[in-house]
Amino acid sequence: MRRASLLCLSISLCLLLELSAPTHLRSGEGRIPAKDRMVVVISLDGFPAWALEDPHLPVPTLRRLAREGTFAKRMTTVNPTYTWPNHTTLVTGVPPAIHGVLHNGFLVREGPTSPVRVDPNRDKGELVHAPTVYDLAYEHGLTTAQVDWPATKNAHTITWEFPENPDATGVVEQELIAEGVLTQEDCAQFMHTSPAWRDEYWTRAGVHIIRTHKPNLLLFHLLNLDAINHFYGPKSWASYSAYAYIDACVQEIINAIESSGLRDRATVFIVSDHGFKTVKRSIRPNAVLYQQGLLKAEGNKITCDAYVIPEGGCGLVYITNPENREKLTPRLKEIFRATEGVDRVVEPREYAGLGMPTPQENSQAPDLILFSKEGYGMYPATYKGMPVGDIGEGDLRGHHGYLNSDPRMDAIFIAWGYGIRSGLQLERISNQDVAPTVADFLSLTMEGVTGKVLRDIEGSSRVTN
Numbered sequence: 001m002r003r004a005s006l007l008c009l010s011i012s013l014c015l016l017l018e019l020s021a022p023t024h025l026r027s028g029e030g031r032i033p034a035k036d037r038m039v040v041v042i043s044l045d046g047f048p049a050w051a052l053e054d055p056h057l058p059v060p061t062l063r064r065l066a067r068e069g070t071f072a073k074r075m076t077t078v079n080p081t082y083t084w085p086n087h088t089t090l091v092t093g094v095p096p097a098i099h100g101v102l103h104n105g106f107l108v109r110e111g112p113t114s115p116v117r118v119d120p121n122r123d124k125g126e127l128v129h130a131p132t133v134y135d136l137a138y139e140h141g142l143t144t145a146q147v148d149w150p151a152t153k154n155a156h157t158i159t160w161e162f163p164e165n166p167d168a169t170g171v172v173e174q175e176l177i178a179e180g181v182l183t184q185e186d187c188a189q190f191m192h193t194s195p196a197w198r199d200e201y202w203t204r205a206g207v208h209i210i211r212t213h214k215p216n217l218l219l220f221h222l223l224n225l226d227a228i229n230h231f232y233g234p235k236s237w238a239s240y241s242a243y244a245y246i247d248a249c250v251q252e253i254i255n256a257i258e259s260s261g262l263r264d265r266a267t268v269f270i271v272s273d274h275g276f277k278t279v280k281r282s283i284r285p286n287a288v289l290y291q292q293g294l295l296k297a298e299g300n301k302i303t304c305d306a307y308v309i310p311e312g313g314c315g316l317v318y319i320t321n322p323e324n325r326e327k328l329t330p331r332l333k334e335i336f337r338a339t340e341g342v343d344r345v346v347e348p349r350e351y352a353g354l355g356m357p358t359p360q361e362n363s364q365a366p367d368l369i370l371f372s373k374e375g376y377g378m379y380p381a382t383y384k385g386m387p388v389g390d391i392g393e394g395d396l397r398g399h400h401g402y403l404n405s406d407p408r409m410d411a412i413f414i415a416w417g418y419g420i421r422s423g424l425q426l427e428r429i430s431n432q433d434v435a436p437t438v439a440d441f442l443s444l445t446m447e448g449v450t451g452k453v454l455r456d457i458e459g460s461s462r463v464t465n
Helices: 004-019 051-052 060-066 085-090 133-139 169-178 184-192 195-211 222-233 237-259 283-292 323-338 347-356 431-440
Strands: 038-044 070-076 107-108 117-121 144-147 161-164 217-223 264-270 282-284 295-298 301-304 308-312 314-319 342-346 368-374 375-378 388-390 413-416 426-429
Touching: 038 085, 038 237, 038 431, 051 070, 051 413, 060 070, 060 237, 060 264, 060 413, 085 133, 133 144, 133 217, 133 431, 144 195, 161 169, 161 195, 169 195, 169 222, 169 314, 184 195, 184 308, 195 217, 195 222, 195 237, 217 237, 222 237, 237 264, 264 431, 283 295, 283 308, 314 323, 323 342, 323 368, 342 347, 347 368, 368 375, 426 431
Parallel strands: 038 217, 038 264, 070 426, 144 161, 144 217, 282 375
Antiparallel strands: 070 413, 107 117, 264 413, 282 388, 295 301, 308 314, 314 368, 342 368
């Protein structure tokens, strides 16, 4: 009797261990070592989750992949809700309070009376203060690649890359030039072309890397949709065309996977970094400072006691001389609380609740954060013109940067391919879950993350149509 009980217990423990293992590694049939697999993370910059609720949105590829794989109705982003902080969370599994990226670049202080500025040309090692999933993959002998992924400049754990601003002497660039897909002149003029043109070449580079190098992990980022949603608004006809174009770019990546014989061993995660809102009135926070005498201009020279980096839904306020914080902070709070269109003025003691560091924890952090009311956006950085006014010719009609608790800042999440459950729909996930889940699909474990592995999405090791 005791022997039978022990046998039952042994069988139960074996079953429990079997079921607790990742599903895509569980099945004996079709099990593929990580070094022979591929995970592709496709980021569609500025694609709001709410857009997919529109049945007339022209994205047949995305709808097919969502239907064949797993789809989350909503993915919560991190504050601040713009590109680089959220892309860094997507690969680290932690918020900006930990990884340290608070801008689309690195904040530079020019002096105690000079405006701060954001430099996008700093190395990954200076920007990112947390381990990334591509670091982990590289350290475990897997190959990595990136196309236009933010905050990866001179990342030594990237095997192949085609960066935001390609260099004609780069390895992948040289390969594309040799194939006649790219020219040296294309590289020289790259950042002076339209975002749509750049998306075309980033897609060509992604296709080339998949077919030629077959990396175990590819991070792939497209930008045109974000640019169009900014300039014309997220529900404009131009925006609908941008959705159709980005969908076609995704299909090109899927075609490259299939034509390379990787259909049964590739997992694809399609995400975005933030949502979008339409605005009708524009706030120029530095014009507010100019009116209050806290910013002065003589010719092209600006001197100031404080300066604001405006990011649509929010504005990051910096006191240029930290020694003046105690004196200036109360005045700045009073000024901006009285400014039309400003909904909240957030102090550092509230930053932890936003997932952001304080100035004492990170020198990149602002002294105050302003959040816009409904229908308002903070842009541009200029001190010239009226502090608040209607959107005019040339002004941006779409913005992000609002609190991540605003459902219109929610991002998309689709998982498809090897090891992904078919037909599953999740209500909500966090973008902090993406990095540990990507690692799990490479048979790796990310330690110290705030996100979790999405076990529910794991299914059959083979995709069926």
